[in-house]
Amino acid sequence: MSERALRVAVLGCGTVGTEVVRLLREQATDLTARSGARLELVGIAVRDTSVPRDPVVDPALLTTDAAGLVRRADLVVELMGGIEPARTLVLDALAAGASVVTANKALLAAHGPELYEAAEGRGVDLYFEAAVAGAVPxxxxxxxxxxxxxxxxxxxxxxxxxxxxxxxxxxxxxxxxxxxxxxxxxxxxxxxxxxxxxxxxxxxxxxxxxxxxxxxxxxxxxxxxxxxxxxxxxxxxxxxxxxxxxxxxxxxxxxxxxxxxxxxxxxxxxxxxxxxxxxxxxxxxxxxxxxxxxxxxxxxxxxGAGGAPTASAVLGDVVAAARNRVSGGRGPAESRYAQLPLLGGDQVTTQFQLRLEVADVPGVLAAIAGTFGDHDVSIQTVTQEQTGAADGAAVLVVVTHRASEAALAATAEAVARIPSVKRVLAVTRVEED
Amino acid sequence: MSERALRVAVLGCGTVGTEVVRLLREQATDLTARSGARLELVGIAVRDTSVPRDPVVDPALLTTDAAGLVRRADLVVELMGGIEPARTLVLDALAAGASVVTANKALLAAHGPELYEAAEGRGVDLYFEAAVAGAVPxxxxxxxxxxxxxxxxxxxxxxxxxxxxxxxxxxxxxxxxxxxxxxxxxxxxxxxxxxxxxxxxxxxxxxxxxxxxxxxxxxxxxxxxxxxxxxxxxxxxxxxxxxxxxxxxxxxxxxxxxxxxxxxxxxxxxxxxxxxxxxxxxxxxxxxxxxxxxxxxxxxxxxGAGGAPTASAVLGDVVAAARNRVSGGRGPAESRYAQLPLLGGDQVTTQFQLRLEVADVPGVLAAIAGTFGDHDVSIQTVTQEQTGAADGAAVLVVVTHRASEAALAATAEAVARIPSVKRVLAVTRVEED
Structure with missing residues (x-):
């Protein structure tokens, strides 16, 4: 049976790139059966072809001409990391009609919309499972x-x-x-x-x-x-x-x-x-x-990291993109219809825990509670820690109900000025569920 | 903007069906944005239209004519459970060119290949996330x-x-x-x-x-x-x-x-x-x-179960199938190229734990260990339980290395015949990792 072949280019050959190359080779038969096309590795772009590499990497496939490699591929796997030259290469690949699989979280988080638009413009796929939490799908x-x-x-x-x-x-x-x-x-x-x-x-x-x-x-x-x-x-x-x-x-x-x-x-x-x-x-x-x-x-x-787990996520995407090339389908495009506003610091509330070193004297708790009340930050619990405080001192642990960061910061500042409060040891956010 | 509409038929209106109908209605705007098509619920097949139902279910959509409903749909959601009439209706739907989303594990586990072939024959999708572990993808x-x-x-x-x-x-x-x-x-x-x-x-x-x-x-x-x-x-x-x-x-x-x-x-x-x-x-x-x-x-x-979680899995599949209708793509087909043999009982080994009530006399452990050895079942650990045994008796817990079920059964039978062994209390498989 004659099979369609898809030309795969890998950009970057560090830990993840090497494992991607290994899987493409060792699982070749399985990958062909699963994607419906033979995945032919046509080149691996690196900065320096003379660096010693894992024997699984065929030196004949190495090239420093990433831009040229991208133009010869149906599927481009971008594993260089960082913004440039990754961004330009991915945009070039998409513009040339290749589908792109990337593990590049920095690029996506900074320039995602631009990449999505380029993919949509050419009707090709942009997959990025490996960019978040490695192999965790x-x-x-x-x-x-x-x-x-x-x-x-x-x-x-x-x-x-x-x-x-x-x-x-x-x-x-x-x-x-x-x-x-x-x-x-x-x-x-x-x-x-x-x-x-x-x-x-x-x-x-x-x-x-x-x-x-x-x-x-x-x-x-x-x-x-x-x-x-x-x-x-x-x-x-x-x-x-x-x-x-x-x-x-x-x-x-x-x-x-x-x-x-x-x-x-x-x-x-x-x-x-x-x-x-x-x-x-x-x-x-x-x-x-x-x-x-x-x-x-x-x-x-x-x-969430490591060469082989990240390569697993990359190859899962490669198979999905390859299947789409074969069937004429499309992976999910950018979905931004909801356009919900991003809430700023004052609108976002969380619970906080404050650990306070205080003088072990009567009235200190009342003073602290009063200060929280003055700032409209309500207290959920106050506990005295059993250990860790110096002589004549105590450590109080205050957990607040939801408060904004600004309200909490103002409260903490005011609390620090109470004479019987020696130090604010730590202010940490809390998620109870 | 004019949108394509896809006709959705729901077969079965129990707990899951009701929640699917609710989500189709309450999330209609989101589902349209995500799938690229308006999902129009054209009917709900039930056994008895007179049963009182949740108000979210429009009585005008109820029908007892499931076969007729299936012929009017682009997407069929099968939630009847059991083999028949679900099997015939799903096959009819696929043959008529509808994509099918089903939560029916019994049907898939018994007749999966037949359903896949029908889907492949018409180039439509068969999705079934909800059939295994509910909302867990x-x-x-x-x-x-x-x-x-x-x-x-x-x-x-x-x-x-x-x-x-x-x-x-x-x-x-x-x-x-x-x-x-x-x-x-x-x-x-x-x-x-x-x-x-x-x-x-x-x-x-x-x-x-x-x-x-x-x-x-x-x-x-x-x-x-x-x-x-x-x-x-x-x-x-x-x-x-x-x-x-x-x-x-x-x-x-x-x-x-x-x-x-x-x-x-x-x-x-x-x-x-x-x-x-x-x-x-x-x-x-x-x-x-x-x-x-x-x-x-x-x-x-x-x-893993429940109306709303299962409905979530169903709707995820509905969106995927709808996207494929819109883009001309296809979900994954049956993948059975590996055709690995299924190993029978004698070829499959697991670790076992046996709890034995024994007479608390010298030599009992040697007799038990000898019997395991005679049957080529090797012992990983033997522990005496600290509680639970009658006077003059002890409970021994034996954990074996991997053994076949047949070898283990023969061993347990022989152990039960040792005079100082009073009872085999339990034989349970063990997975240590």
């Missing part, structure tokens, strides 16, 4: 499986590096710097870990998920982000004592305000009760919880 | 997301009724009959609970997942099944003492035997360590774990 889940439902909230542990660091701090009691050094030694964190630990990687991923879940354009610039650099061993230990864990959480939720419905997107360290499904996400794993109107709560869990 | 996951990977094992808690019953037995210490009665009172079990508690419902679901995961036709008749009727409060309590839980597990795995690669599919009560990701699945929830070559281990978790 949450992009297809949100984009396709819940297309008949109404997503109300997306909560994700979508950055393996920070999860590994916080997990180490929790299980071994070490500080942030030591946990980061361990993560770097084990290859879970890069030499420059900024994008991970400052939350930008998670922000790109939640921007992508929010766009899909709420049918609204959300860019990484719309996502307020707070990283985990300032989280201390003491914060983690205090959370443990209070039956919580600290996770770097990416959140996108539908909220109804006085002005109508809007969406709130953010990334920040968050206290989660130990019984929360995301509290158990260990090491470099990723998980995403969806709260939907009809289906209720769902969770997806799996490896 | 595991069908799309296995069928599409891991199309570029190699699934090695599927492990599922896919029947909410039995999971609820076993969970009640575990958390409240009640017996099977009482837990079943509770489940019936709460609507988690039907008046005739046979299909659930004897494992047939789970068998249908794992047959469907195995077909997709291994690209091989698997029918419900290929699935050896053992239900949970015989699981006692004592078994559940003994599991708890040994840091395990008992779950009704649906398993499909790729195994390499002397004759080459094959697949083993089965449903049975299983001891899982409490740290296993499926051990934490509570109440009527469902979860499926996939072990894949490249992506590693993944888990999907969510509500």
């Amino acid at each position: 949450v992009v297809r889940g949100v984009r396709e499986s819940f297309a008949g439902d109404r997503v109300n909230r997306v909560l994700g542990v979508v950055n393996g590096t920070t999860n590994y660091i916080l997990d180490e701090m929790t299980s071994r009691g070490v500080g942030f710097d030591e946990a980061l050094a361990d993560a770097q030694a084990l290859g879970y964190a890069e030499a420059d870990p900024t994008a991970d630990i400052d939350g930008h990687d998670a922000a790109a991923k939640i921007a992508i998920l929010a766009s899909l879940a709420f049918h609204t354009r959300v860019s990484i610039d719309d996502v307020p982000v707070e990283g985990i650099r300032h989280v201390t061993a003491d914060d983690v230990e205090a959370a443990r004592r209070g039956h919580h864990v600290i996770k770097l959480l990416a959140v996108a939720e539908r909220r109804t305000t006085a002005g109508g419905e809007g969406i709130a997107v953010r990334v920040h360290p968050t206290l989660l009760p130990t019984a929360h499904p995301l509290a158990a996400v260990r090491g470099a794993y990723n998980a995403v919880v969806l709260d939907t109107e009809a289906a209720g709560r769902l969770m997806f869990y799996g490896q | 595991v069908v799309r996951g296995v069928r599409e997301s891991f199309a570029g990977d190699r699934v090695n094992r599927v492990l599922g808690v896919v029947n909410g009724t039995t999971n609820y019953i076993l969970d009640e037995m575990t958390s409240r210490g009640v017996g099977f009959d009482e837990a079943l009665a509770d489940a019936q009172a709460l609507g988690y079990a039907e008046a005739d609970p046979t299909a659930d508690i004897d494992g047939h419902d789970a068998a249908a679901k794992i047959a469907i997942l195995a077909s997709l995961a291994f690209h091989t036709r698997v029918s419900i008749d290929d699935v050896p099944v053992e239900g949970i009727r015989h699981v006692t409060a004592d078994d559940v309590e003994a599991a708890r003492r040994g840091h395990h839980v008992i779950k009704l597990l649906a398993v499909a795995e790729r195994r390499t035997t002397a004759g080459g690669e094959g697949i083993a599919v089965r449903v049975h009560p299983t001891l899982l360590p409490t740290a296993h990701p499926l051990a934490a699945v509570r109440g009527a929830y469902n979860a499926v774990v996939l072990d894949t070559e490249a992506a590693g281990r993944l888990m999907f978790y969510g509500q």
